Amino acid sequence: MPAVRASKAFIPTLKEAPTDATVASHKLLVRAGFVRQLGAGIYDYLPLARRSLTRIEQIIREEMEAIGAQEFYLPALHPADLWKESGRWDVMGDNMFRLKDRKGGDYCLGMTHEEIFTAIARDELRSYRQLPQVWYQIQSKFRDEPRPKSGLLRVRQFTMKDAYSFDVDRAGLDKSYEDQRQAYQKIFTRCGLDFVAVQAHSGSMGGSESSEFMVRTDAGEDLVAACPKCRYAANTETATSRLEQLPDQPGPPALEKFATPGVVTIEALQRQPYGVGARRQLKSLIYVADGKPVVAVVRGDQELNEAKLQTATGAVEVRPARADEIPAIMGASAGSLGAVSFTAAPVFVDPSVADRTNMVTGANEDGFHWKGVDVRRDLLVHGKLAELRSVKAGEGCPRCDGTLDVFKALEVGHIFKLGTKYSESLKASVLDASGAQVPIVMGSYGIGVERILAAAIELHHDADGIVFPLAIAPFHVAVLTLGKEPELVEAAEQVVAALTAAGVDVLFDERDERPGVKFKDADLIGHPVRIAVGKKGLAEGKVEWKLRGGKEVTLVPIGEVAAKAAALVAGR
């Protein structure tokens, strides 16, 4: 590409970050002139951002094509029928932007494209001989997020690479899924991201198995549990852990009710005169799952994970019951709740307490608790075992004898084995080798394009600005003139021409500005290489070469810079 002249370019850098930016990537993207905000979770992408995003998209394309995926471009405006057919018109709830056309017909803006791609497969694919098919697109998605935040990390309109695989059977799906997984690893690595692939919760996508690609950063909103010893890594929405076996002393032979006036917390029951340790208590939490009450039981010192409860109940939406709803469900108020002999609503019990005896729990009668609770005898006759608790750092790895680490992470990609969920609801089938009509086995695979940019900045920045990975920087090199002398400008022009001829993308900062301004802008934008043309070096026929990531400045003969930069760009 031809070099861009800074004096003519629209690169509105700012000395100060807007006050409403809190995370590093947001502040820097605004300050460095990449984005401007149009509304909550809606951004303008200026030329620098477009250049970086185009590079990211190109990397994604190359890796998709490498595994045989074919690029499509589908509409963002969808008629409601397909969504009604799959059942997700209702499932997506308020997260979906909905609109009506002039005739009053229902439409929505696409949040994802399973329905649309599946409809194409349904209409066009007839035989197993046409499979596998792997289709993808890079396109805008719209989600009416409850709370957009953190600049580009959580927005309402964003670009997604979404891919879909269509196979005759599970074995085919396993292969397609594995291809995508490997392509994802290449994509994120090429974009300069350190990431972990973790076992994940499938949410509203459905399906049997999914992996998220997570970038470890405090700007992220997910929690990942990972074992440093083996490869175990999972979103805490599905992660489990190995807990130490707690010995139970023999307690009362039968349930025994005791008065606990005014005791409504785990902590209060731990204090004298009761002295019941939190790990000896059962915590009973009342939730409403798709409008129906459910009871979740974990150990007193554990936290319930709502995503796990959602998985256990199979509900689309779970929420805590309000204090005023609880008495009608349980017959007692929060603080005295328990699930012993409770059958008025489904009861789910975390496996970590399955074998416990001599436990204490609320008696479902205000001011009373049970002691001598045997979980199998008293709860599991009517209750079901289900993973419910949130894992915590320091707990044992479920796969080896290591200890789990828990950290914040940002999701940049997610791959799903969908199975036949969509092909069944939308009736997409083919004839298999035996001539039987079988539903197509599907997978779906997403990457948040702008999130890659933001994640790269979260990972690579310093006090002066962005430190761009070369592969996704808007320009490879910035050439700065440090003076107005004609011979200096002439030399800089030569350098720029040589670089451009060598295939290096250059921002030529020939503005009539003081050197300090140019240095500051170059650091802020984070060009991987800065080439400064000044009087000092020029006297020896040299220019200054500096990598954004380092401190060292070296003098390079004018005739050699282009080759040096080209080698760097080529990864040599």
Place this chain on the structure above:
RNA sequence: CGGGGAGUGGCUCAGCCUGGUAGAGCACUUGGUUCGGGACCAAGGGGUCGCAGGUUCAAAUCCUGUCUCCCCGACCA
């Protein structure tokens, strides 16, 4: 949606409590002096104080309503 905060030139903010003439720094224009890490001097341009209604002789300031944005909790790329 629940809780907290904020809307005043392009940006960062002051002024509001205690109504009376709309301010500063940065940015922008012109001229001059500067010129290797966000220069200096001088002169300028630019704001219906989010919007609507009310109180008042008079509202950025007080009252009511409303919209928008940010942050903390339930969702996802």
